[in-house]
Amino acid sequence: MELAVLKYIAAGLGAGITVFGAGLGLGKIGSAALEGTARQPEAGGDIRSTMIIVAALLEGATMLGLVICLLAIIM
Amino acid sequence: MNITETISHHILDHDWGITVGSFHLPITTHSVTIFCVSVILFFSLWWLVNFHRGKAGRLLTVLSQEYVSFIRNGLVKPYLGEEGRQFLPYFCTLFIFILSVNLAGMLPNMKTATSNISVTAALALCSGGMIIYGGLKFHGVIGFIKGFVPSGTPAWLVPLIFPLEVVSTLIKVCVLAIRLFANMISGHMVLLCLLLLVFILGKMNLYAGAGVLLPAMFLEIFMTFLELLVAFLQAYVFTLLTAIFTGAVVHTH
Numbered sequence: 001m002e003l004a005v006l007k008y009i010a011a012g013l014g015a016g017i018t019v020f021g022a023g024l025g026l027g028k029i030g031s032a033a034l035e036g037t038a039r040q041p042e043a044g045g046d047i048r049s050t051m052i053i054v055a056a057l058l059e060g061a062t063m064l065g066l067v068i069c070l071l072a073i074i075m
Numbered sequence: 076m077n078i079t080e081t082i083s084h085h086i087l088d089h090d091w092g093i094t095v096g097s098f099h100l101p102i103t104t105h106s107v108t109i110f111c112v113s114v115i116l117f118f119s120l121w122w123l124v125n126f127h128r129g130k131a132g133r134l135l136t137v138l139s140q141e142y143v144s145f146i147r148n149g150l151v152k153p154y155l156g157e158e159g160r161q162f163l164p165y166f167c168t169l170f171i172f173i174l175s176v177n178l179a180g181m182l183p184n185m186k187t188a189t190s191n192i193s194v195t196a197a198l199a200l201c202s203g204g205m206i207i208y209g210g211l212k213f214h215g216v217i218g219f220i221k222g223f224v225p226s227g228t229p230a231w232l233v234p235l236i237f238p239l240e241v242v243s244t245l246i247k248v249c250v251l252a253i254r255l256f257a258n259m260i261s262g263h264m265v266l267l268c269l270l271l272l273v274f275i276l277g278k279m280n281l282y283a284g285a286g287v288l289l290p291a292m293f294l295e296i297f298m299t300f301l302e303l304l305v306a307f308l309q310a311y312v313f314t315l316l317t318a319i320f321t322g323a324v325v326h327t328h
Contacts (some may be wrong), residue, residue: 051316053312056308057312058256060250060253060254066261
């Protein structure tokens with residue numbers, strides 16, 4: 001298989017595994033936030049803000065992987 | 076319809092530069108966008124400072140006071156403490172600049188300047204400079220270098236920890252740039268690819284294109300709302316992380 005074909009396979013696999021990791025992580029964040037809000041509904045606003053911030057940081061890590069996959073195709 | 080041309084026209088940068096002999100001044104669409112946003116922000120704030128007597132001026136004054144309180148209580152006070160008040164103008168400017176540039180990309184026919192790695196790298200370099208400046212100002216050069224290693228480590232561990240901490244700080248600054256860049260460009264790319272999906276399928280089979288039109292349009296509307304949310308969120312996360320890193324450097328002892 002030439003390089004031009006392997007590039008696309010590698011990028012696709014990389015993107016899939018990255019999204020898999022992000023899905024797992026975000027699911028854990030969401031579940032912890034829901035559990036915390038269920039235990040103490042008054043802290044709902046604080047928990048929601050923390051959840052959104054942590055989700056944005058996790059998305060940052062995901063996008064790093066995605067950028068590397070895009071670089072694999074373009075270069 | 077040429078797909079490469081469409082993508083390169085909508086997402087990438089165009090250079091309308093001025094070339095005089097061998098000197099090339101690059102004036103690109105993204106730099107023009109940043110310039111226009113900065114000019115609009117500057118003149119609206121100048122108007123607010125000088126003409127804040129009327130009704131609109133009073134409303135905007137209250138809004139800007141709320142905004143500065145939000146940045147100060149939420150970002151500067153928890154992470155930088157009382158001596159961090161000198162950094163407050165930088166964080167206010169950073170947040171509203173990134174927010175304005177991100178939102179300007181959502182207007183029709185305008186480009187998102189922060190979807191260019193050069194722009195986000197420049198912003199991350201400014202934040203990195205702020206981190207180093209904070210460290211140097213509060214602890215001096217020797218204290219800044221000694222601050223990388225926590226104060227209780229045994230001597231044989233220092234050659235391992237010191238390079239790790241230095242590289243970690245540099246990587247954190249780079250990841251700031253890449254996070255903003257990737258979030259902004261991925262939003263626009265998904266929007267564009269959904270549109271192109273309709274055309275590509277339509278070329279293969281007319282009914283396939285017509286069938287995928289409605290779901291693609293609903294997904295587009297949803298993605299537009301998501302992009303608006305991401306614009307606010309990424310501006311906030313950039314400012315928050317800069318505040319956290321500056322606080323970590325200022326408060327090591």
